Structure formats: structure tokens, C-alpha cells
Amino acid sequence: MSKKRDRLQVIYDILEVIRDKGENIKPTHILYKSNLSHQMMQQYLGELITKEFIIEKENDKGKTYSLTEKGFEYLKEYRQITKFVESFGLN
Amino acid sequence: MVSLGFCPNWFFQYSIFFELAFAIITLFVAFQSFRIYKLTKEKSPMLFGVAFLLLSLSYFIQSTLNFGILHKLSQNVDVLQNISQVINLGLNALYTHMIFTLAALVLLIFITLKTKSPKTFILLLTISLLPIYLGRDPVHTFFVLSSTFEVFIAYHYLRNYLKNRHIPNLLVFIAFLLLLISDIHFIFSLNHNIFYVLGHFLELFAYLFILINLVWVLKK
Numbered sequence: 001m002s003k004k005r006d007r008l009q010v011i012y013d014i015l016e017v018i019r020d021k022g023e024n025i026k027p028t029h030i031l032y033k034s035n036l037s038h039q040m041m042q043q044y045l046g047e048l049i050t051k052e053f054i055i056e057k058e059n060d061k062g063k064t065y066s067l068t069e070k071g072f073e074y075l076k077e078y079r080q081i082t083k084f085v086e087s088f089g090l091n
Numbered sequence: 092m093v094s095l096g097f098c099p100n101w102f103f104q105y106s107i108f109f110e111l112a113f114a115i116i117t118l119f120v121a122f123q124s125f126r127i128y129k130l131t132k133e134k135s136p137m138l139f140g141v142a143f144l145l146l147s148l149s150y151f152i153q154s155t156l157n158f159g160i161l162h163k164l165s166q167n168v169d170v171l172q173n174i175s176q177v178i179n180l181g182l183n184a185l186y187t188h189m190i191f192t193l194a195a196l197v198l199l200i201f202i203t204l205k206t207k208s209p210k211t212f213i214l215l216l217t218i219s220l221l222p223i224y225l226g227r228d229p230v231h232t233f234f235v236l237s238s239t240f241e242v243f244i245a246y247h248y249l250r251n252y253l254k255n256r257h258i259p260n261l262l263v264f265i266a267f268l269l270l271l272i273s274d275i276h277f278i279f280s281l282n283h284n285i286f287y288v289l290g291h292f293l294e295l296f297a298y299l300f301i302l303i304n305l306v307w308v309l310k311k
Contacts, residue, residue: 001304007123008133036194046124051132053284060266070130073130074130077130079128080127080308080309081130081131083259083307083308084123084124084127084136084308085127085131085135085306086255086257086260086262087257087259087262087263087307087308088124088137088139088246088304089203089247089251089260089263090133090135090139090202
């Protein structure tokens with residue numbers, strides 16, 4: 001599997017975990033489900049926040065994450081995204 | 092009738108429609124690339140979109156200016172004045188097409204190199220455009236340069252296909268291979284203008300392959 005495909009797949013997996021869990025998922029749950037190192041997960045979460053795919057909330061129990069509309073859109077169009085990126089060699 | 096350079100006179104009006112078709116297809120690819128960029132926020136679909144937008148602009152401008160030439164030739168007002176205007180329009184069409192196409196190809200090369208440094212892009216673009224302005228034979232130089240770039244791009248898509256042997260990847264590889272062969276035909280068209288016609292047909296097939304792939308991508 002190509003490098004970018006992996007990246008797109010990892011992003012998909014993280015977003016899917018957050019969507020399936022519903023609102024306000026904790027980072028430990030994402031770490032467990034996404035099968036990433038803690039450092040990698042932090043990098044991806046940071047990137048997803050910057051890209052406005054997820055939002056981070058902080059309360060007395062710690063940080064939680066939930067999907068934005070852009071995040072839902074990514075999940076919905078994922079098949080088309082991978083088909084485009086793969087066939088035009090953008091991975 | 093005034094000779095239209097390396098394009099056979101009988102084909103000139105048809106070439107305008109060919110260029111218009113290329114402009115529409117490449118614009119469609121650019122639009123879809125920007126849509127994918129909007130969904131993923133990844134840099135490569137954005138750059139790919141810009142490359143195809145440049146290609147689309149190059150064909151639109153070429154098609155519009157060639158239409159202008161055809162219109163001027165149909166007017167029988169002042170022959171000498173008309174010829175000078177036709178030459179000016181032809182040169183503008185040619186130079187704009189060459190500059191936009193080279194910029195698009197350099198951008199595609201930049202994507203295949205997987206480098207993030209904008210300096211690489213600026214360097215490649217500078218050394219591609221300088222011979223067009225300073226060289227003695229800019230048209231010949233343009234076709235040689237674009238063919239060289241397309242060898243690299245076609246090789247990238249061959250590797251992409253060998254990595255994932257799927258039909259869409261094969262279609263895109265064939266499309267860029269046809270674009271390379273069409274550019275080689277354009278080099279020969281400087282001496283035998285039938286190659287100009289063949290080059291246009293090869294280009295048409297290339298863009299149709301890209302369009303077929305895009306339709307497949309958009310299919311749910």
C-alpha cells in the first residue's frame with residue numbers, strides 16, 4: 001500500500017472511531033482504536049483540528065474530540081477521494 | 092490564402108474545436124481536483140488542479156485567438172493590415188499556449204518529484220521558460236521540452252500502474268503516453284504538417300481516457 005493511501009486511511013480510521021463513538025470521545029479511546037503510537041496520534045489529531053475535521057473540547061475530565069461537518073463529509077466521500085488520488089498518482 | 096504555419100489550412104478551423112474540447116476536459120479535471128482538495132486539504136490535489144487549470148487556460152486562449160485569426164482571414168478589408176494582425180494574433184496564441192503548458196507540465200513534474208520545496212518549482216520553471224524567450228527556435232524548443240517532461244510524467248504513471256494494477260491507473264498512464272506521442276508528432280509537424288493533425292487526434296484520445304477515468308471516479 002502506498003504512503004499517502006496509508007495517510008488517508010489513518011485519517012479515515014480516526015474520523016470513523018470518533019463518529020462511531022458519537023459525541024466527545026477521549027484520546028485514549030482513539031489511541032486504542034486507531035492503532036497508532038501516542039506521538040503519531042497527537043500529530044494526526046493536531047492536523048485534523050487545523051483542517052477543521054474535528055474539534056477539541058476541554059473540561060474537568062480532560063480533552064475530548066468530536067466531528068465537524070467537514071469530518072463527516074470526508075467519511076462520506078472517502079471512496080471517491082481514494083479513487084481520484086490513486087488513479088492520478090497523487091499518493 | 093495565408094499559410095497558418097505548421098497547421099494545414101484545411102484543418103485550422105477544426106483545430107479550434109479540438110482545443111476547445113481539451114480546454115473543457117482539463118477544466119473539468121481541475122474542478123474535480125479542487126473539490127478533492129476541499130475535502131482532504133491535501134496539497135497534491137490542489138497542485139494537480141492548478142496544473143490542469145493552466146492547461147485549460149492554455150487551450151482556451153489558443154482556441155479563442157485562433158478563432159480571432161479565422162475571423163480576420165474571413166474579412167477582406169485590407170489584406171496587408173489583416174496579415175499583420177493575423178501574425179500578431181498567431182504569435183500571441185502560440186506564446187501564451189507555450190508558457191501556460193510549460194508551467195502546467197513543470198507543476199506536474201513537481202508533484203511527481205514529491206518535493207515540498209517551492210525553490211525546485213521556481214528553478215524548473217525558470218530553466219524551462221528562458222529558452223522560449225531567448226532561443227532562436229522557440230517552437231521547436233517548446234516541443235522538445237514538453238516531450239522531455241512528458242517522458243518523466245508518463246514514467247511516473249507507469250510506475251503508479253505497476254504499483255496498483257487497476258484499469259483506471261492504466262487509463263491515466265495511456266493518456267499521458269498518448270500526450271507524449273502527440274508532442275513528438277508536433278515536433279515533426281514543423282516539417283510535415285500532417286503530423287499536426289495526427290498530434291491533435293492523439294491528444295483528443297489522451298484527454299478522452301482522462302475523462303473516462305474521471306467518470307469512473309465520480310461513479311458512486
